[in-house]
Amino acid sequence: MKRTRVCGLFGIEYPIIQGGMAWVSRAELAAAVSEAGGLGIIGSASMGPEELENQINLARKLTSKPFGVNIPIMSPLSQSSVDICVRMKVPTVFTSAGNPARFTPALKKAGIVVAHVVANVKMAIGAESKGVDAVVCEGFEAGGHDGADMLTTISLTPQVVDAVKVPVISAGGICDARGMVAAFALGAEGVQIGTRFVAVTENNAHPNFKRLIVEAQDTSTIFVGLKHAPVRVLKNRISLALAEAESQCRGDFTVETEGPGRGIKACLEGDVDEGMFNCSQAAGLIKEIKSVKEVIRELVDGYDRIVKNL
Numbered sequence: 001m002k003r004t005r006v007c008g009l010f011g012i013e014y015p016i017i018q019g020g021m022a023w024v025s026r027a028e029l030a031a032a033v034s035e036a037g038g039l040g041i042i043g044s045a046s047m048g049p050e051e052l053e054n055q056i057n058l059a060r061k062l063t064s065k066p067f068g069v070n071i072p073i074m075s076p077l078s079q080s081s082v083d084i085c086v087r088m089k090v091p092t093v094f095t096s097a098g099n100p101a102r103f104t105p106a107l108k109k110a111g112i113v114v115a116h117v118v119a120n121v122k123m124a125i126g127a128e129s130k131g132v133d134a135v136v137c138e139g140f141e142a143g144g145h146d147g148a149d150m151l152t153t154i155s156l157t158p159q160v161v162d163a164v165k166v167p168v169i170s171a172g173g174i175c176d177a178r179g180m181v182a183a184f185a186l187g188a189e190g191v192q193i194g195t196r197f198v199a200v201t202e203n204n205a206h207p208n209f210k211r212l213i214v215e216a217q218d219t220s221t222i223f224v225g226l227k228h229a230p231v232r233v234l235k236n237r238i239s240l241a242l243a244e245a246e247s248q249c250r251g252d253f254t255v256e257t258e259g260p261g262r263g264i265k266a267c268l269e270g271d272v273d274e275g276m277f278n279c280s281q282a283a284g285l286i287k288e289i290k291s292v293k294e295v296i297r298e299l300v301d302g303y304d305r306i307v308k309n310l
Contacts, residue, residue: 006190013037019194020070023267031062073098119147141173144278161187177302195280208270216283
Protein backbone atom coordinates (compact mmCIF):
# COMPACT_ATOMS: atom_id res chain seq x y z
CA MET A 1 0.00 0.00 0.00
CA LYS A 2 1.43 3.35 -1.02
CA ARG A 3 1.86 6.18 1.46
CA THR A 4 -0.42 9.17 1.08
CA ARG A 5 -0.49 12.68 2.53
CA VAL A 6 -2.63 11.25 5.33
CA CYS A 7 0.26 9.01 6.40
CA GLY A 8 2.65 11.94 6.57
CA LEU A 9 0.14 14.22 8.27
CA PHE A 10 -0.54 11.83 11.15
CA GLY A 11 2.82 10.04 11.21
CA ILE A 12 1.33 6.62 10.51
CA GLU A 13 2.27 3.65 8.34
CA TYR A 14 -1.12 3.00 6.74
CA PRO A 15 -3.85 5.54 5.89
CA ILE A 16 -6.38 3.79 8.11
CA ILE A 17 -8.14 5.79 10.82
CA GLN A 18 -10.21 4.21 13.58
CA GLY A 19 -13.51 5.93 14.30
CA GLY A 20 -13.90 7.80 17.59
CA MET A 21 -16.92 5.86 18.83
CA ALA A 22 -18.48 6.82 22.16
CA TRP A 23 -18.19 4.16 24.89
CA VAL A 24 -16.08 1.87 22.66
CA SER A 25 -13.10 3.92 21.44
CA ARG A 26 -10.98 3.82 24.56
CA ALA A 27 -7.23 3.67 25.08
CA GLU A 28 -6.91 -0.08 24.59
CA LEU A 29 -8.53 0.02 21.15
CA ALA A 30 -6.79 3.22 20.06
CA ALA A 31 -3.37 1.90 21.10
CA ALA A 32 -3.95 -1.40 19.30
CA VAL A 33 -4.84 0.39 16.06
CA SER A 34 -1.82 2.68 16.33
CA GLU A 35 0.47 -0.24 17.12
CA ALA A 36 -0.80 -2.01 13.98
CA GLY A 37 0.13 0.96 11.80
CA GLY A 38 -3.09 2.97 11.66
CA LEU A 39 -4.27 5.95 13.69
CA GLY A 40 -6.13 5.02 16.86
CA ILE A 41 -8.69 7.49 18.19
CA ILE A 42 -10.01 7.94 21.73
CA GLY A 43 -13.69 8.94 21.66
CA SER A 44 -14.17 11.72 24.22
CA ALA A 45 -17.96 11.99 23.80
CA SER A 46 -18.63 9.54 26.63
CA MET A 47 -15.87 10.75 28.95
CA GLY A 48 -15.63 13.36 31.65
CA PRO A 49 -12.39 15.39 31.98
CA GLU A 50 -10.73 13.08 34.52
CA GLU A 51 -11.52 9.96 32.52
CA LEU A 52 -10.24 11.53 29.29
CA GLU A 53 -6.96 12.40 30.99
CA ASN A 54 -6.65 8.87 32.31
CA GLN A 55 -7.37 7.41 28.87
CA ILE A 56 -4.73 9.60 27.21
CA ASN A 57 -2.18 8.58 29.84
CA LEU A 58 -3.09 4.91 29.39
CA ALA A 59 -2.77 5.14 25.61
CA ARG A 60 0.72 6.56 26.04
CA LYS A 61 1.64 3.62 28.24
CA LEU A 62 0.30 1.15 25.68
CA THR A 63 1.89 2.68 22.57
CA SER A 64 4.65 5.08 21.61
CA LYS A 65 3.00 5.69 18.25
CA PRO A 66 0.71 8.62 17.35
CA PHE A 67 -2.96 8.55 18.32
CA GLY A 68 -5.74 11.09 18.45
CA VAL A 69 -8.88 12.19 20.28
CA ASN A 70 -12.32 12.72 18.75
CA ILE A 71 -14.24 15.72 20.11
CA PRO A 72 -17.87 16.40 19.14
CA ILE A 73 -18.03 20.20 19.17
CA MET A 74 -21.66 20.33 20.33
CA SER A 75 -20.89 18.25 23.41
CA PRO A 76 -21.14 20.22 26.68
CA LEU A 77 -17.71 18.80 27.55
CA SER A 78 -16.04 19.86 24.30
CA GLN A 79 -14.22 22.88 25.73
CA SER A 80 -12.73 20.89 28.60
CA SER A 81 -11.75 18.12 26.17
CA VAL A 82 -9.95 20.62 23.96
CA ASP A 83 -8.18 22.14 26.96
CA ILE A 84 -7.00 18.68 28.04
CA CYS A 85 -5.72 17.81 24.56
CA VAL A 86 -3.80 21.10 24.39
CA ARG A 87 -2.34 20.71 27.87
CA MET A 88 -1.39 17.06 27.34
CA LYS A 89 -0.04 17.71 23.84
CA VAL A 90 -2.20 15.13 22.07
CA PRO A 91 -0.81 14.96 18.51
CA THR A 92 -4.14 14.83 16.63
CA VAL A 93 -7.73 15.87 17.23
CA PHE A 94 -10.70 14.93 15.08
CA THR A 95 -13.60 17.34 15.57
CA SER A 96 -17.19 16.70 14.52
CA ALA A 97 -20.79 17.78 15.04
CA GLY A 98 -20.32 21.55 15.02
CA ASN A 99 -18.52 24.56 13.60
CA PRO A 100 -14.76 23.89 13.29
CA ALA A 101 -14.08 27.60 13.71
CA ARG A 102 -14.76 27.22 17.43
CA PHE A 103 -11.69 25.15 18.31
CA THR A 104 -9.42 24.86 15.26
CA PRO A 105 -7.36 28.03 15.93
CA ALA A 106 -6.54 27.04 19.51
CA LEU A 107 -5.70 23.46 18.53
CA LYS A 108 -3.49 24.58 15.65
CA LYS A 109 -1.74 27.14 17.85
CA ALA A 110 -0.84 24.26 20.18
CA GLY A 111 0.71 22.34 17.28
CA ILE A 112 -2.09 19.80 17.06
CA VAL A 113 -3.10 18.31 13.70
CA VAL A 114 -6.84 18.88 13.17
CA ALA A 115 -9.25 16.90 11.02
CA HIS A 116 -12.96 17.67 10.84
CA VAL A 117 -15.85 15.36 9.94
CA VAL A 118 -18.20 16.71 7.26
CA ALA A 119 -21.41 15.47 5.64
CA ASN A 120 -21.56 17.61 2.50
CA VAL A 121 -19.39 19.73 0.20
CA LYS A 122 -20.34 23.07 1.78
CA MET A 123 -19.21 21.82 5.17
CA ALA A 124 -15.93 20.58 3.69
CA ILE A 125 -15.17 23.93 2.06
CA GLY A 126 -16.04 25.71 5.30
CA ALA A 127 -13.81 23.44 7.37
CA GLU A 128 -10.88 23.98 5.01
CA SER A 129 -11.37 27.75 5.21
CA LYS A 130 -11.13 27.52 9.01
CA GLY A 131 -7.68 25.94 8.75
CA VAL A 132 -8.21 22.22 9.33
CA ASP A 133 -5.49 19.92 8.04
CA ALA A 134 -7.84 17.26 6.63
CA VAL A 135 -11.53 16.51 6.27
CA VAL A 136 -13.38 13.27 6.85
CA CYS A 137 -16.31 13.03 4.43
CA GLU A 138 -18.82 10.66 5.98
CA GLY A 139 -21.63 9.08 3.99
CA PHE A 140 -24.86 8.16 5.69
CA GLU A 141 -24.02 4.46 5.42
CA ALA A 142 -21.95 5.08 8.54
CA GLY A 143 -23.03 3.91 11.96
CA GLY A 144 -23.95 6.59 14.48
CA HIS A 145 -24.84 10.20 13.80
CA ASP A 146 -24.87 11.09 10.09
CA GLY A 147 -25.79 14.05 7.92
CA ALA A 148 -29.48 14.77 7.34
CA ASP A 149 -28.82 15.14 3.59
CA MET A 150 -28.29 11.37 3.44
CA LEU A 151 -25.46 11.59 0.91
CA THR A 152 -23.76 8.29 0.20
CA THR A 153 -20.04 7.75 0.57
CA ILE A 154 -19.60 6.90 -3.10
CA SER A 155 -21.24 10.15 -4.25
CA LEU A 156 -19.92 12.43 -1.50
CA THR A 157 -16.24 11.46 -1.55
CA PRO A 158 -15.32 12.56 -5.11
CA GLN A 159 -17.30 15.78 -4.77
CA VAL A 160 -15.43 16.70 -1.61
CA VAL A 161 -12.11 15.70 -3.22
CA ASP A 162 -12.85 18.08 -6.09
CA ALA A 163 -13.83 20.91 -3.73
CA VAL A 164 -10.88 21.06 -1.30
CA LYS A 165 -7.10 20.93 -1.41
CA VAL A 166 -6.52 19.30 2.00
CA PRO A 167 -6.38 15.50 2.21
CA VAL A 168 -9.77 13.79 2.21
CA ILE A 169 -10.50 10.76 4.41
CA SER A 170 -13.50 8.75 3.30
CA ALA A 171 -15.88 7.19 5.84
CA GLY A 172 -19.20 5.40 5.95
CA GLY A 173 -19.84 1.80 4.99
CA ILE A 174 -16.16 0.88 4.70
CA CYS A 175 -15.46 -2.43 6.44
CA ASP A 176 -13.04 -4.30 4.18
CA ALA A 177 -10.30 -3.88 1.56
CA ARG A 178 -12.81 -3.54 -1.26
CA GLY A 179 -14.36 -0.51 0.39
CA MET A 180 -10.93 0.99 0.95
CA VAL A 181 -9.91 0.50 -2.69
CA ALA A 182 -13.20 2.09 -3.78
CA ALA A 183 -12.57 5.11 -1.54
CA PHE A 184 -9.07 5.58 -2.97
CA ALA A 185 -10.44 5.24 -6.51
CA LEU A 186 -12.78 8.13 -5.68
CA GLY A 187 -9.83 10.29 -4.69
CA ALA A 188 -9.62 9.79 -0.94
CA GLU A 189 -6.19 9.54 0.67
CA GLY A 190 -7.35 7.63 3.72
CA VAL A 191 -10.31 5.83 5.23
CA GLN A 192 -11.97 6.04 8.62
CA ILE A 193 -13.49 2.79 9.86
CA GLY A 194 -15.78 2.39 12.85
CA THR A 195 -18.02 -0.68 12.98
CA ARG A 196 -15.29 -3.12 11.92
CA PHE A 197 -13.33 -1.96 14.99
CA VAL A 198 -16.26 -2.71 17.30
CA ALA A 199 -16.13 -6.40 16.37
CA VAL A 200 -12.55 -6.86 17.60
CA THR A 201 -11.04 -8.29 20.76
CA GLU A 202 -9.33 -5.12 22.04
CA ASN A 203 -12.27 -3.07 23.25
CA ASN A 204 -14.87 -3.01 26.00
CA ALA A 205 -17.96 -3.35 23.79
CA HIS A 206 -20.44 -5.82 25.27
CA PRO A 207 -20.29 -9.31 23.69
CA ASN A 208 -23.92 -8.89 22.62
CA PHE A 209 -22.96 -5.83 20.55
CA LYS A 210 -20.19 -7.74 18.80
CA ARG A 211 -22.48 -10.72 18.24
CA LEU A 212 -25.18 -8.53 16.69
CA ILE A 213 -22.64 -7.10 14.25
CA VAL A 214 -21.37 -10.53 13.22
CA GLU A 215 -24.96 -11.72 12.75
CA ALA A 216 -26.03 -8.58 10.82
CA GLN A 217 -27.23 -8.72 7.24
CA ASP A 218 -27.55 -6.07 4.55
CA THR A 219 -30.89 -4.79 5.89
CA SER A 220 -30.09 -4.99 9.61
CA THR A 221 -29.69 -1.24 10.20
CA ILE A 222 -32.13 1.67 10.14
CA PHE A 223 -31.75 5.46 9.86
CA VAL A 224 -33.79 7.28 12.51
CA GLY A 225 -33.98 10.61 14.33
CA LEU A 226 -34.14 12.77 11.21
CA LYS A 227 -35.99 15.57 13.00
CA HIS A 228 -33.22 16.38 15.48
CA ALA A 229 -30.42 13.79 15.62
CA PRO A 230 -30.08 11.55 12.53
CA VAL A 231 -28.44 8.27 13.49
CA ARG A 232 -27.92 4.84 11.91
CA VAL A 233 -28.42 1.96 14.32
CA LEU A 234 -29.19 -1.73 14.33
CA LYS A 235 -32.85 -2.66 14.07
CA ASN A 236 -34.31 -3.72 17.42
CA ARG A 237 -37.34 -3.01 19.53
CA ILE A 238 -36.46 0.57 20.47
CA SER A 239 -35.17 1.70 17.05
CA LEU A 240 -38.17 0.24 15.23
CA ALA A 241 -40.52 1.86 17.76
CA LEU A 242 -38.79 5.19 17.16
CA ALA A 243 -39.10 4.78 13.40
CA GLU A 244 -42.81 4.02 13.80
CA ALA A 245 -43.32 7.09 15.99
CA GLU A 246 -41.52 9.26 13.44
CA SER A 247 -43.60 7.91 10.58
CA GLN A 248 -46.74 8.91 12.52
CA CYS A 249 -45.24 12.30 13.50
CA ARG A 250 -45.75 11.42 17.14
CA GLY A 251 -43.92 13.44 19.79
CA ASP A 252 -43.69 10.82 22.49
CA PHE A 253 -40.08 9.96 21.60
CA THR A 254 -37.65 12.55 22.94
CA VAL A 255 -33.91 13.17 22.74
CA GLU A 256 -33.68 11.26 26.02
CA THR A 257 -34.94 8.18 24.22
CA GLU A 258 -31.96 8.32 21.87
CA GLY A 259 -29.53 9.89 24.33
CA PRO A 260 -26.50 8.61 26.27
CA GLY A 261 -28.55 6.16 28.31
CA ARG A 262 -29.41 4.22 25.18
CA GLY A 263 -25.73 4.11 24.21
CA ILE A 264 -24.78 2.72 27.60
CA LYS A 265 -27.50 0.09 27.35
CA ALA A 266 -26.12 -0.95 23.98
CA CYS A 267 -22.35 -0.72 24.24
CA LEU A 268 -21.78 -1.53 27.90
CA GLU A 269 -24.86 -3.47 29.04
CA GLY A 270 -25.66 -5.28 25.78
CA ASP A 271 -29.41 -4.72 26.10
CA VAL A 272 -30.56 -6.03 22.72
CA ASP A 273 -34.06 -4.53 23.03
CA GLU A 274 -33.54 -1.14 24.68
CA GLY A 275 -30.04 -0.14 23.54
CA MET A 276 -29.31 2.00 20.49
CA PHE A 277 -26.51 0.14 18.70
CA ASN A 278 -24.68 2.47 16.30
CA CYS A 279 -23.80 0.34 13.28
CA SER A 280 -22.72 0.72 9.65
CA GLN A 281 -24.76 -0.56 6.72
CA ALA A 282 -21.71 -2.65 5.81
CA ALA A 283 -21.94 -4.75 8.97
CA GLY A 284 -23.19 -7.62 6.84
CA LEU A 285 -19.62 -7.97 5.57
CA ILE A 286 -18.29 -8.70 9.07
CA LYS A 287 -18.44 -12.42 9.81
CA GLU A 288 -15.96 -12.86 12.65
CA ILE A 289 -14.55 -11.13 15.71
CA LYS A 290 -10.82 -10.69 15.16
CA SER A 291 -7.87 -8.83 16.64
CA VAL A 292 -7.08 -5.31 15.48
CA LYS A 293 -3.81 -6.55 14.02
CA GLU A 294 -5.65 -9.15 11.94
CA VAL A 295 -8.15 -6.59 10.68
CA ILE A 296 -5.50 -4.11 9.57
CA ARG A 297 -3.40 -6.86 8.01
CA GLU A 298 -6.43 -8.00 6.00
CA LEU A 299 -7.13 -4.43 4.90
CA VAL A 300 -3.56 -3.82 3.74
CA ASP A 301 -2.99 -7.19 2.08
CA GLY A 302 -6.43 -7.12 0.50
CA TYR A 303 -5.87 -3.61 -0.83
CA ASP A 304 -2.58 -4.62 -2.47
CA ARG A 305 -4.09 -7.76 -3.96
CA ILE A 306 -7.13 -5.97 -5.39
CA VAL A 307 -5.13 -3.11 -6.87
CA LYS A 308 -2.70 -5.55 -8.47
CA ASN A 309 -5.54 -7.44 -10.15
CA LEU A 310 -7.53 -4.45 -11.36
